Amino acid sequence: MPLEALPTLNETDVDKEYLYTLNFGPQHPATHTTLRLVLTLDGETVVRAVPDIGYLHSGFEKLGEDLDFNQYVTIVDRMNYISPVANEIAWHHVVEQLLDIEITPRCKYIRTILAELARISDHLLNVGAAALDLGAFTAFLYGFNQRERVYDICETASGQRFHPSYTRVGGLMNDVNDDFVAKVRDFVRNFPKAHADIRKLLNKNRIFVDRCKDVGVLTREDAIQFSCSGPIARASGVVRDLRKDEPYLAYKDFDFQVICAKAGDCYARYLVRMEEMNESLKIIHQAIENLPSGPVNVDLEGKCIIPDKSATYRSIEGLIQHFELFMTNRRWQTPVDEIYGAQETANGELGFYIVADGSGRAYRARTRPPSFIHFAIFPHLIEGHQISDIVAVLGSLNIIAAELDR
Amino acid sequence: MSHETTLSKLRERFGADAFRISEFRDNFRVIVPAERILDFLTCLKNECSFDMLAEMTAVDYLHYPEARDRFGVVYCLTNTATGERMVVKTFVNDPDPALPTCYGLWKGADWLEREVYDMYGIVFDGHPDLRRILMPEEFTSFPLRKDYPLRGKGERHNFATITRAES
Numbered sequence: 006m007p008l009e010a011l012p013t014l015n016e017t018d019v020d021k022e023y024l025y026t027l028n029f030g031p032q033h034p035a036t037h038t039t040l041r042l043v044l045t046l047d048g049e050t051v052v053r054a055v056p057d058i059g060y061l062h063s064g065f066e067k068l069g070e071d072l073d074f075n076q077y078v079t080i081v082d083r084m085n086y087i088s089p090v091a092n093e094i095a096w097h098h099v100v101e102q103l104l105d106i107e108i109t110p111r112c113k114y115i116r117t118i119l120a121e122l123a124r125i126s127d128h129l130l131n132v133g134a135a136a137l138d139l140g141a142f143t144a145f146l147y148g149f150n151q152r153e154r155v156y157d158i159c160e161t162a163s164g165q166r167f168h169p170s171y172t173r174v175g176g177l178m179n180d181v182n183d184d185f186v187a188k189v190r191d192f193v194r195n196f197p198k199a200h201a202d203i204r205k206l207l208n209k210n211r212i213f214v215d216r217c218k219d220v221g222v223l224t225r226e227d228a229i230q231f232s233c234s235g236p237i238a239r240a241s242g243v244v245r246d247l248r249k250d251e252p253y254l255a256y257k258d259f260d261f262q263v264i265c266a267k268a269g270d271c272y273a274r275y276l277v278r279m280e281e282m283n284e285s286l287k288i289i290h291q292a293i294e295n296l297p298s299g300p301v302n303v304d305l306e307g308k309c310i311i312p313d314k315s316a317t318y319r320s321i322e323g324l325i326q327h328f329e330l331f332m333t334n335r336r337w338q339t340p341v342d343e344i345y346g347a348q349e350t351a352n353g354e355l356g357f358y359i360v361a362d363g364s365g366r367a368y369r370a371r372t373r374p375p376s377f378i379h380f381a382i383f384p385h386l387i388e389g390h391q392i393s394d395i396v397a398v399l400g401s402l403n404i405i406a407a408e409l410d411r
Numbered sequence: 412m413s414h415e416t417t418l419s420k421l422r423e424r425f426g427a428d429a430f431r432i433s434e435f436r437d438n439f440r441v442i443v444p445a446e447r448i449l450d451f452l453t454c455l456k457n458e459c460s461f462d463m464l465a466e467m468t469a470v471d472y473l474h475y476p477e478a479r480d481r482f483g484v485v486y487c488l489t490n491t492a493t494g495e496r497m498v499v500k501t502f503v504n505d506p507d508p509a510l511p512t513c514y515g516l517w518k519g520a521d522w523l524e525r526e527v528y529d530m531y532g533i534v535f536d537g538h539p540d541l542r543r544i545l546m547p548e549e550f551t552s553f554p555l556r557k558d559y560p561l562r563g564k565g566e567r568h569n570f571a572t573i574t575r576a577e578s
Binding site: 058059062064066067068070071102103105227229230231232233234243245250251340341342343344345347354356358360362363368369371373377378380381410411 | 435436437438462463464465466468470471474475476477485487491494496498517518519521522523526530543544545546547554555561
């Protein structure tokens with residue numbers, strides 16, 4: 006708790022006795038996660054909003070210096086906990102760039118499918134929760150029903166519905182089976198109807214549109230100045246999507262479009278997310294129909310992959326490789342250098358800045374958290390709006406506290 | 412490649428000895444002395460159109476093999492028009508590490524610099540509101556420094572308490 010009052014009043018405002026301070030505290034159903042806003046109000050109008058974060062700070066980056074590249078994936082999972090697989094894929098993407106490993110085509114396609122499923126899951130939750138805060142409960146439930154299908158798919162692939170810790174350096178924990186392919190095909194078949202249901206409930210809903218249109222407008226210049234990325238930047242007219250600008254995984258092989266808008270208000274962000282779900286579904290459909298066969302992990306010769314049990318128990322190279330990767334003083338041979346790599350997750354540009362010192366652990370594992378950077382624009386967006394707009398704007402920014410605070 | 416135009420502008424402005432270059436995988440880095448970091452960042456933003464500060468972070472090189480300075484501060488810049496990326500690095504050292512703020516160039520630096528201050532203790536001169544952002548206000552140490560232990564120094568057990576009798 007702060008020991009002094011937060012600096013919420015400017016010098017000019019101190020004399021205005023009618024301004025009062027309201028705490029939109031860390032425990033509040035509309036903030037979804039533990040955020041605190043100290044609001045200075047003139048009646049119902051927000052004069053100034055000062056965010057206070059750090060309630061969920063768990064020292065993830067300090068842990069990154071203690072766990073190795075495969076162990077840290079469990080922590081990275083828990084950052085953007087709405088779409089955990091996407092974080093894992095991004096983390097291992099940067100680690101594989103650091104170690105200069107080229108993953109197999111099958112692994113690229115499976116990771117792409119899971120990344121797009123995670124994107125759909127994240128957008129469904131965001132749209133659903135934004136609607137829920139404004140009173141539309143049914144849209145929330147339709148979204149969550151589809152998210153259950155995504156959890157089923159993750160469980161088929163890795164055994165865990167959520168936080169699967171599925172990726173490894175050089176590949177995945179295990180390959181997927183036909184059950185996974187069947188479930189993904191079912192999802193592709195059934196999702197458009199649920200998406201249409203949500204769209205019909207919200208797109209032309211008088212209350213939803215009135216509460217979201219022209220609320221929290223972010224101009225294109227401000228979006229770039231404040232380092233915004235992802236749907237928030239695209240809804241303001243910044244035409245930038247890392248899947249097209251710096252293609253990674255298997256995105257070069259697929260035909261999809263990048264959704265942008267010009268208005269930059271909450272309604273535009275909602276529309277961008279709804280359409281992005283359709284594009285993600287297209288990518289998943291193309292990926293699952295063209296899934297290449299072959300191994301999902303790289304060869305043993307690279308000395309970076311955990312060998313599967315048949316190699317560990319039946320060949321001396323496999324056994325040695327298994328030992329080397331788990332012994333605390335051996336692990337991977339990393340170059341003594343640093344790298345910044347990023348992927349386009351549902352929330353925006355999720356980047357990792359990894360400093361390696363030759364051992365198998367990161368010397369510094371920094372996450373570039375899109376939620377943190379987007380929450381910084383909140384005071385700028387909410388100025389002059391009413392208290393009820395706080396909920397609409399906060400919902401449209403998709404702030405996830407675990408990524409905000411790490 | 413596309414870095415050539417940026418490099419030639421920097422060389423023309425500051426001279427080729429004012430900075431070092433290094434490349435690793437697809438990252439292109441420019442290493443700059445701390446006194447000139449704001450000049451370099453201003454030139455990169457205004458003349459080479461790096462209009463977005465994608466990331467800003469710091470590293471504590473206390474236990475790093477062959478390190479000469481203690482703290483490194485990293486700025487990852489992006490040119491949203493061409494997609495070009497550049498990493499600008501600078502180094503600061505221990506008694507009172509300080510750098511000029513780049514809040515005047517990119518507003519996104521506001522919270523990023525507050526986090527670097529909170530975690531490492533590097534002060535940014537000219538920052539409008541440099542206070543702790545993730546740790547509680549009364550926290551005294553800088554947690555991501557290498558001499559701060561992983562499990563902390565017992566701060567979690569030493570909260571100021573008010574008993575019912577005192578309240």
